Amino acid sequence: xxxxxxxxxxxxxxxxxxxxxxxxxxxxxxxxxxxxxxxxxxxxxxxxxxxxxxxxxxxxxxxxxxxxxxxxxxxxxxxxxxxxxxxxxxxxxxxxxxxxxxxxxxxxxxxxxxxxxxxxxxxxxxxxxxxxxxxxxxxxxxxxxxxxxxxxxxxxxxxxxxxxxxxxxxxxxxxxxxxxxxx
Amino acid sequence: xxxxxxxxxxxxxxxxxxxxxxxxxxxxxxxxxxxxxxxxxxxxxxxxxxxxxxxxxxxxxxxxxxxxxxxxxxxxxxxxxxxxxxxxxxxxxxxxxxxxxxxxxxxxxxxxxxxxxxxxxxxxxxxxxxxxxxxxxxxxxxxxxxxxxxxxxxxxxxxxxxxxxxxxxxxxxxxxxxxxxxxxxxxxxxxxxxxxxxxxxxxxxxxxxxxxxxxxxxxxxxxxxxxxxxxxxxxxxxxxxxxxxxxxxxxxxxxxxxxxxxxxxxxxxxxxxxxxxxxxxxxxxxxxxxxxxxxxxxxxxxxxxxxxxxxxxxxxxxxxxxxxxxxxxxxxxxxxxxxxxxxxx
Numbered sequence: 001x002x003x004x005x006x007x008x009x010x011x012x013x014x015x016x017x018x019x020x021x022x023x024x025x026x027x028x029x030x031x032x033x034x035x036x037x038x039x040x041x042x043x044x045x046x047x048x049x050x051x052x053x054x055x056x057x058x059x060x061x062x063x064x065x066x067x068x069x070x071x072x073x074x075x076x077x078x079x080x081x082x083x084x085x086x087x088x089x090x091x092x093x094x095x096x097x098x099x100x101x102x103x104x105x106x107x108x109x110x111x112x113x114x115x116x117x118x119x120x121x122x123x124x125x126x127x128x129x130x131x132x133x134x135x136x137x138x139x140x141x142x143x144x145x146x147x148x149x150x151x152x153x154x155x156x157x158x159x160x161x162x163x164x165x166x167x168x169x170x171x172x173x174x175x176x177x178x179x180x181x182x183x
Numbered sequence: 184x185x186x187x188x189x190x191x192x193x194x195x196x197x198x199x200x201x202x203x204x205x206x207x208x209x210x211x212x213x214x215x216x217x218x219x220x221x222x223x224x225x226x227x228x229x230x231x232x233x234x235x236x237x238x239x240x241x242x243x244x245x246x247x248x249x250x251x252x253x254x255x256x257x258x259x260x261x262x263x264x265x266x267x268x269x270x271x272x273x274x275x276x277x278x279x280x281x282x283x284x285x286x287x288x289x290x291x292x293x294x295x296x297x298x299x300x301x302x303x304x305x306x307x308x309x310x311x312x313x314x315x316x317x318x319x320x321x322x323x324x325x326x327x328x329x330x331x332x333x334x335x336x337x338x339x340x341x342x343x344x345x346x347x348x349x350x351x352x353x354x355x356x357x358x359x360x361x362x363x364x365x366x367x368x369x370x371x372x373x374x375x376x377x378x379x380x381x382x383x384x385x386x387x388x389x390x391x392x393x394x395x396x397x398x399x400x401x402x403x404x405x406x407x408x409x410x411x412x413x414x415x416x417x418x419x420x421x422x423x424x425x426x427x428x429x430x431x432x433x434x435x436x437x438x439x440x441x442x443x444x445x446x447x448x449x450x451x452x453x454x455x456x457x458x459x460x461x462x463x464x465x466x467x468x469x470x471x472x473x474x475x476x477x478x479x480x481x482x483x484x485x486x487x488x489x490x491x492x493x494x495x496x497x498x499x500x501x502x503x504x505x506x507x508x509x510x511x512x513x514x515x516x517x518x519x520x521x522x523x524x525x526x527x528x
Binding site for chain 2: 021039042
């Protein structure tokens with residue numbers, strides 16, 4: 001059995017209306033697409049502007065006489081609020097900049113502290129090394145002292161040997177002279 | 184057996200749904216958990232945390248000035264932001280809020296130098312990231328490009344979708360365009376009177392460009408009023424479409440004179456607080472996405488950006504979508520998943 005579509009009068013109406021709207025809009029645009037229409041629009045906008053200007057002026061004057069605040073007064077006070085908000089925003093940004101620079105100097109400080117602790121560490125190491133070296137120097141010094149003492153002993157020994165040698169030479173000479181005399 | 188031509192019960196239900204949808208309360212918005220991390224005047228910087236963080240580079244989103252950015256978190260399952268947080272990105276959204284009379288002098292330069300720039304700095308500080316990806320949608324894309332051209336903050340990727348850059352290509356009827364450009368139709372006086380352009384005027388402006396008669400959504404709603412899922416989606420879309428926000432006079436004046444009339448951005452003559460906006464300064468990886476069926480921002484308005492930047496890595500994509508459906512249907516998410524994923528490592 002062939003598909004049977006129920007007749008929908010709304011669909012037909014919709015198709016007709018869409019077509020009508022499209023054609024009417026095109027017609028309006030073609031009617032108004034000329035300099036006369038532009039001139040009419042310009043004049044009517046000007047008339048409307050003049051009328052509104054007059055209305056606003058009268059309203060302002062009446063409100064002044066009645067000592068009532070006008071839209072202009074409310075606008076002015078709203079502008080003050082906006083200015084305050086802008087100042088607060090600027091302050092917030094300044095605080096941010098300050099925060100950023102504090103953060104940056106904090107980072108700098110921590111890096112300085114790091115360097116200082118490193119230096120201290122190195123100094124400690126140097127100190128320990130120096131201690132070790134001074135012990136070695138002390139050892140060398142005491143060794144030298146001993147050598148010096150030994151040298152002094154050797155020197156006195158040398159002197160004794162020399163004096164002994166002299167004594168021996170003297171006794172040899174004396175002995176030889178005695179031999180000559182006895183001959 | 185006799186059958187009735189009209190199902191009375193169904194028709195009652197249809198009309199009941201229609202009336203409820205048109206007059207009922209607004210559907211819920213902002214489905215993804217978020218936290219406000221900065222507020223300036225009416226603007227709020229929202230943070231949407233990644234479900235499971237995979238990328239170190241957060242995404243910063245800028246939306247247009249004409250509507251609410253809720254379109255970027257349209258509904259569960261069809262939300263650009265939801266897609267990004269699920270992919271593993273931290274998302275920051277700059278919501279412009281609703282301008283009051285006291286904001287009438289805020290212009291495009293202020294929005295970029297005072298709001299976007301500061302918000303990106305806040306997002307970078309909050310995330311602790313070293314770089315950021317900026318996504319701009321519609322006029323938010325124009326702002327993103329302008330910001331990227333003067334930014335001192337590190338931008339890794341710049342993504343703009345349905346973005347107007349070259350305003351010499353207009354979506355307006357040619358005589359209107361000429362009238363606005365030669366000063367025949369001068370908006371200065373009306374801007375001065377209003378100070379802040381009311382949402383009804385913003386809506387009327389868009390309607391006159393796209394479709395002055397706009398009944399089709401209601402016709403479609405009545406036709407499909409028995410389809411619960413469609414009705415839900417329609418309500419969300421209708422709320423967003425009708426949710427135009429006031430536009431500051433300062434921004435509207437710069438938009439019409441500096442951008443639309445004099446096309447200063449493309450010519451390199453646009454300045455932000457004295458600083459020249461040279462799009463050639465953009466070196467970030469660039470992705471430009473255009474919609475083929477966009478009747479508000481034609482492709483010709485977006486494409487010139489490709490030749491104006493100095494980015495070595497740049498991609499242009501033309502997608503089969505409309506101005507809004509690009510974000511709503513998940514097509515943008517599909518593109519972001521591939522492109523941003525490979526550019527955020």
